[in-house]
Amino acid sequence: MRDRYALALGDDALVLAQRLGEWVARAPELEEDVALANIALDLLGQARTLLTYAGELEGAGRDEDVLAYWRDDRDFRNVLLVELPNGDFAVTMARQLLFAAYQYELYDRLRASTDDTLAAVAGKAVKEVHYHRDHATQWVLRLGDGTDESHRRMAEGLRAVWPYADELFDGDDVTAALSAEGVAVDPATLREPWTAYVGGVLAEAGLEPPADATPRRGGRRGLHTEQLGYLLAEMQHLHRSHPGVTW
Amino acid sequence: MRDRYALALGDDALVLAQRLGEWVARAPELEEDVALANIALDLLGQARTLLTYAGELEGAGRDEDVLAYWRDDRDFRNVLLVELPNGDFAVTMARQLLFAAYQYELYDRLRASTDDTLAAVAGKAVKEVHYHRDHATQWVLRLGDGTDESHRRMAEGLRAVWPYADELFDGDDVTAALSAEGVAVDPATLREPWTAYVGGVLAEAGLEPPADATPRRGGRRGLHTEQLGYLLAEMQHLHRSHPGVTW
């Protein structure tokens, strides 16, 4: 059961790393090429540890690469938020704010997990994610309170990703059982601090949380958007073309 | 040697069919969704026959799907022109004009091939390609002689694809030997009628053939653009994920 928890957290990080990697050599300024690559690299590192651990717990001999490259999209467990296309920089920063604010609260609590590996991952990652959250915060402020165009784009970006925030706080049997044991963090407990943080940033940026968004969910159950299949086709093609070799 | 000739012609058709398929449900009007799907389907049909024939000639048991799905980009023999990204509708129509005008002259002559299969493919395809050429012609005229914006875009589209036209007329050892036997058509002989046709269309459309373009080539030797790898990753991912099964 822990393996499923680790897998879901690992998939979140892996898919978002893949998306952020698409920005490299395309960012609005050189500093952002560096920053986005760095955030992607942090997430990829988290993903590798979590997927490796998930494979060990599962005990079926699947390592990080088998899990990343040989599962189809119906078997990925990431939230939909992280697989959304990058859109413009405002969409990406809106997605970053929502996700990093969630991941920060999550890892902050997961440091106290009774599972030593998860606690260790969280302890290391929380510092990285603190920086990610700060990076997104700075940009949401700049764009929300920058020019008219940037404000409009930032508001649109927020509208595009907002329906996908709710899923971050969805629990299931696994998280319920594991959080009762002190292994996992009950996602529902993250909503309040998340709302406080994100709400504060939006208020300062002069942005409204979109009101009439219908929540979108499904990723945690393997029901993804049509976008994930394309992401995986690109990511996995070379690896699958040479089964079993060492790279 | 014939197998290599059939393969090159088949790859041209396959890759362009894949590109045109990307337009479906994205075309500027419904008639064009139909037309572009139809042209893609014609090309796909030509590709299937040619790849099947290439596999038979080779005699190594490779059928159309093995050839389409299990070769990497270094082994594809299509001209670079057909793998260029779709761009806007003007880029696509410029590419269509250049390619269909070439393919028409080619198939028109290939009907007289001493190779019965190639002659039959050409006899069937020449009628289809005549439509393709006419379709592209009509659009180049409309866009070239439509609005200021369409003229500008059409001129830009032409500039984008023009450097890739030269490769259409490149011969090599294979085409030289085969055209001496009456099997193949020497590509160099197509340049003059092609130039006459395309030049006529451009003149009527009020467009200039771009002057200072450096020719780009390499596809016939497997030296492709960086774009082809992405096209193949998307096209081949599912097939390669289930080796040896029937679909």
Place this chain on the structure above:
Amino acid sequence: DEREAAFYAIVDSDGRIEPRDDMPEAYRRTLVRQIAQHAHSEIIGMQPEGNWISRAPSLRRKAILLAKVQDEAGHGLYLYAAAETLGVSRDQLLDLLHTRKQKYSSIFNYPTLTWADVGAIGWLVDGAAITNQVPLTRCSYGPYARAMVRICKEESFHQRQGFEALLTLTRGTPAQKAMAQDALDRWWYPSLAMFGPPDSGEQVSGGHTEQSMRWGIKRFSNDELRQRFVDMTVPQSEVLGLSIPDPDLRWNEERGHYDFTAPDYDELFRVIKGDGPCNAQRLEHRVTAHADGAWVREAAAAYASKKREQAA
């Protein structure tokens, strides 16, 4: 009045109303809405299947899929032309689609997640569409009835190909069979919902069905058509070796029909209202394609008018 009497005389005798005939305004409006919704469904319906053209797992399947999506665009064209016989232009209708004032079939607001979904759409969605549309070949409005004759024939071919694609999967590897079962699991209830709300519900909500029946536009109730679809589909699922995800599905000897669990109509209404997984995506895709093509259509119009002037 007299003109209305003439209209009902034709309709009641199972005759055909033609474009130049007099017809009640409400009849015309109902038909416009229905034909437009049908046309919109064809063109939005290109998206979920078009999603797999680039990734089709064999060249043969790619060709079949391309041809099918081309057919759908062709049906769209044909139906917009049929609607135009009622005095509305395609541009007007597209505008109503793009501004969410007219609907398309909610089934297309579900995503195609695997290749098997393409087969499932052919088998189930086209199957349900045909069940809905075959009675429309006897519709009182001539151009629509004749369009339906043609479209039903082509859709039967699509349905056969979808079934055959799924059959190939269920006779394939365990992974392929699982893919097919997963697709059936996800598409079954949305397909049942394609027949609309249950009869009682609709009759309560205003008698649309009754009016359409009176006009010879509708011939069977939603539940009758849904039952017909289930009765036709269950034996096909057995040939495929797939399990319909309904534990209560069983043959009712007495009724001579299958008993089955009704779809979740609340979900249907939510999806119609706009809350399906892909409503926003489908419409945005459509609107973007239309907007991106504006300069092309403008150029074509400008060119045509230049040519007309030159000819004059």
Place this chain on the structure above:
Amino acid sequence: DEREAAFYAIVDSDGRIEPRDDMPEAYRRTLVRQIAQHAHSEIIGMQPEGNWISRAPSLRRKAILLAKVQDEAGHGLYLYAAAETLGVSRDQLLDLLHTRKQKYSSIFNYPTLTWADVGAIGWLVDGAAITNQVPLTRCSYGPYARAMVRICKEESFHQRQGFEALLTLTRGTPAQKAMAQDALDRWWYPSLAMFGPPDSGEQVSGGHTEQSMRWGIKRFSNDELRQRFVDMTVPQSEVLGLSIPDPDLRWNEERGHYDFTAPDYDELFRVIKGDGPCNAQRLEHRVTAHADGAWVREAAAAYASKKREQAA
């Protein structure tokens, strides 16, 4: 004059010129051009490798590649800052790049066609870059020399990783080994061309090398550096088990160096002139990214100025 004498006194004694020191305008301009070209090469150089980030065949390789490309962006930042010590802004330099008035290394105008190309770039292109740059750690201009110390260290790490990636391929399946050999076949001569035209050619064309040497910017001739690179690389290719695509390559006992075939300098000039396989693509990609980001940079500037006003 006196100031020039002071300048040459520093240069001749192998000292360092610092930003506030007097320097001849021609020296400053040469340095600006060279540092800018180097910075441009770092950021354009992100593209061919960035091309494989999404498709890297293992998560470990993906991480290594991401880190490497991040380093390149960092080097770009560092070098633009070094150029700014000479009184030109990054914006000015980027504008010169975007309008083709300044160049970047022509090596990046070749495409990365397979995964092995990423390894080949690390091994050969970074290897050649280091060979070029190590002497620059002793460059007379302080900020540039210090930047080179740091950059060379990181690039040595990259070169080692590229070599290791290729070694994994050559020890892998025949398909992997063929991929590595193919990459070497395509990247060998372009890498040799990275050292520029042959000495005789350049001296004839105006004595740039001599002037740069006099200024302590250049320490070795193009051919000397090229020979150094070949001598270093050939034994590495033997460890890899790959064949350098040069039938005339052999050890010359007398010279104590490898004899080798020179690259096709005509091709080099064509590629520099703009006719490489990817010149247009690389620059267009760069210009598009910059243009697409304009609104972001404007917003950041507007926000910063609001905050300054609020603070004032």
Place this chain on the structure above:
Amino acid sequence: MSGVREIVAAVPDPELPVVTIEQLGILRDVRVGDGGQVTVDITPTYSGCPAMDAIRADIVAALAGQGIDTVDVRTVLAPAWTTDWITPDGRTALEEHGIAPPGPAPAGGAVTALTLTVRCPHCGSPDTRELSRFGSTACKALWVCRACQEPFDHVKAL
């Protein structure tokens, strides 16, 4: 074994089931071998025609229904299909089902961009216009009648 050709000839076209494969001219030959094995030649209307597999299956099924199990259905490309091979009763069947049949195919193997007036299969008026060069399938164009406003398919001369 007389009657074999009739069985095959009666197979309807899967995409245009109002006509048979013989009426459409895509059935090229039926031969019965000494051992009773049947060889059927069919030709596609266009290169990419995805209905060929379905046609093959339908021919095999039709013959199997008559107890004939050794059947080889071959696809031949040459000579290329032309709409001139649509039989007179095929044309009539198309017209009766609202599809305007093609005129004579242009000479020289190519197609001409010029299309002569197509009569509306519904009201017979020649006052019609082409709406789309391509219809729902490759061999058809979509036309509209100006007289009765009916949209209709027209099989293009090829």
